[in-house]
Amino acid sequence: AAGVIQSPRHLIKEKRETATLKCYPIPRHDTVYWYQQGPGQDPQFLISFYEKMQSDKGSIPDRFSAQQFSDYHSELNMSSLELGDSALYFCASSLVAGEETQYFGPGTRLLVL
């Protein structure tokens, strides 16, 4: 079965640079969620989109922005990167109408030097 695809899987950036993470949800899923997991920490919700509209917002820094496109894929844009942004970034998708659970992608590991 198709799963959530995230790219890139690994990313190395320097401080003050920008990064764009991409998420391709499971086909037919209309909702995308972004989570950040720092080293040794639990995943923290950042933001979610339903039918291309922001549906919820968590502890996402103002330096970060995200959107969901017409094909339902989503991008998380991160600017002015800081050392503390080094983390695993997970994308999850679900189908609201199907009342299914969220399916997580493999994550993008971001390292800021």
Add this chain to the structure above:
Amino acid sequence: LAKTTQPISMDSYEGQEVNITCSHNNIATNDYITWYQQFPSQGPRFIIQGYKTKVTNEVASLFIPADRKSSTLSLPRVSLSDTAVYYCLVGPYSSASKIIFGSGTRLSIRP
């Protein structure tokens, strides 16, 4: 969302049954109990969800007493590959809801 409390860590051996208990004293009437599993450097994976009594699937069983103030995830005959962090979550049954992860239980299985 109801706050949950679960052990920080647990150890067991291959072939044993492992029971992880989660306390959720403030669970609301419309809340469901969901467990996720996370392997190192991988995304969390849904294990099981229930509302009351007992739920069983091919991976685990979930026992929920009548007062629903706690729940127990039961993993039968664990293997080394069950070493992971297990998260207990309580909230409305809605795939449109963000997941608020608390501190999970780090389960270590030894040979």
